[in-house]
Amino acid sequence: xxxxxxxxxxxxxxxxxxxxxxxxxxxxxxxxxxxxxxxxxxxxxxxxxxxxxxxxxxxxxxxxxxxxxxxxxxxxxxxxxxxxxxxxxxxxxxxxxxxxxxxxxxxxxxxxxxxxxxxxxxxxxxxxxxxxxxxxxxxxxxxxxxxxxxxxxxxxxxxxxxxxxxxxxxxxxxxxxxxxxxxxxxxxxxxxxxxxxxxxxxxxxxxxxxxxxxxxxxxxxxxxxxxxxxxxxxxxxxxxxxxxxxxxxxxxxxxxxxxxxxxxxxxxxxxxxxxxxxxxxxxxxxxxxxxxxxxxxxxxxxxxxxxxxxxxxxxxxxxxxxxxxxxxxxxxxxxxxxxxxxxxxxxxxxxxxxxxxxx
Ligand SMILES: [Zn+2]
Ligand SMILES: [Zn+2]
Numbered sequence: 386x387x388x389x390x391x392x393x394x395x396x397x398x399x400x401x402x403x404x405x406x407x408x409x410x411x412x413x414x415x416x417x418x419x420x421x422x423x424x425x426x427x428x429x430x431x432x433x434x435x436x437x438x439x440x441x442x443x444x445x446x447x448x449x450x451x452x453x454x455x456x457x458x459x460x461x462x463x464x465x466x467x468x469x470x471x472x473x474x475x476x477x478x479x480x481x482x483x484x485x486x487x488x489x490x491x492x493x494x495x496x497x498x499x500x501x502x503x504x505x506x507x508x509x510x511x512x513x514x515x516x517x518x519x520x521x522x523x524x525x526x527x528x529x530x531x532x533x534x535x536x537x538x539x540x541x542x543x544x545x546x547x548x549x550x551x552x553x554x555x556x557x558x559x560x561x562x563x564x565x566x567x568x569x570x571x572x573x574x575x576x577x578x579x580x581x582x583x584x585x586x587x588x589x590x591x592x593x594x595x596x597x598x599x600x601x602x603x604x605x606x607x608x609x610x611x612x613x614x615x616x617x618x619x620x621x622x623x624x625x626x627x628x629x630x631x632x633x634x635x636x637x638x639x640x641x642x643x644x645x646x647x648x649x650x651x652x653x654x655x656x657x658x659x660x661x662x663x664x665x666x667x668x669x670x671x672x673x674x675x676x677x678x679x680x681x682x683x684x685x686x687x688x689x690x691x692x693x694x695x696x697x698x699x700x701x702x703x704x705x706x707x708x709x710x711x712x713x714x715x716x717x718x719x720x721x722x723x724x725x726x727x728x729x730x731x732x733x734x735x736x737x738x739x740x741x742x743x744x
Contacts, residue, residue: 399630
């Protein structure tokens with residue numbers, strides 16, 4: 386990762402969350418980040434997939450692999466030893482290796498700074514009963530929180546889906562049934578519901594815009610999804626200045642697999658569209674044959690604050706969406722505190738029973 390220098394005094398400078406500059410902590414000079422005229426361009430997916438494996442199309446990045454969890458991260462140039470953001474294991478940043486990767490096209494710069502993220506963590510853990518005390522202590526140390534740009538793919542596609550199925554329409558009939566009333570046999574009319582099924586076929590066309598797929602396998606997918614939505618309208622063209630002072634996780638989900646997951650997401654939506662197109666009261670779908678065209682993609686980086694902590698044998702993680710401040714996390718339970726609470730409850734119960742029994 387490139388090192389950025391203050392234009393005025395030459396000191397190393399970092400991106401300041403929520404701004405569009407690198408502010409010098411020494412002389413106070415504000416070094417503006419150059420702004421491109423163009424927006425983030427969509428990339429042709431077929432061309433890129435055809436190129437995968439070719440030399441020279443992708444960029445070269447130096448990543449530090451974590452021996453414990455396998456996460457691959459790029460570090461600011463001045464950092465020599467640190468903890469892995471994903472599992473808390475110690476890392477030697479000197480042991481980097483070179484990898485060929487598709488370069489990011491767009492980035493959402495950090496908006497929430499480390500201080501605000503830390504306050505959210507302290508609030509979150511403080512409001513959790515039975516959280517271990519050492520975790521509460523851990524949350525008070527700001528250096529445990531790591532700012533990481535995590536990788537995403539987004540996909541656009543025009544889809545055309547011919548389908549076959551059946552449409553079910555409900556109708557009612559009146560039927561005479563024999564019932565016993567007050568011991569006497571009599572005939573009553575009852576309304577009965579039926580469904581008439583008719584074969585149907587048709588086609589739905591739909592354009593998908595920015596279907597988002599996390600390209601990281603280092604964080605649990607359910608938490609990544611819970612951190613959404615991202616304000617994709619605010620994505621700016623990739624510019625290395627935004628990375629300074631932060632780590633960048635390199636993607637572990639390759640582009641073809643990313644497309645596979647995006648198509649699964651699209652297929653769910655297409656099925657909903659087909660059912661709406663069939664109409665009626667019930668729908669049966671037999672076959673959908675989707676063809677995809679005008680497929681494009683983008684590789685984006687999204688800002689997340691991560692704190693990984695070990696409790697017992699397990700790794701727990703606390704995540705903050707550094708755009709919205711949305712908090713997600715796993716928390717360990719303190720066995721000591723729970724046992725203590727149960728004992729107190731039992732003691733209270735025994736006391737109450739004694740008092741009631743004494744009267
Ligand atoms: Zn300076
Ligand atoms: Zn790790």
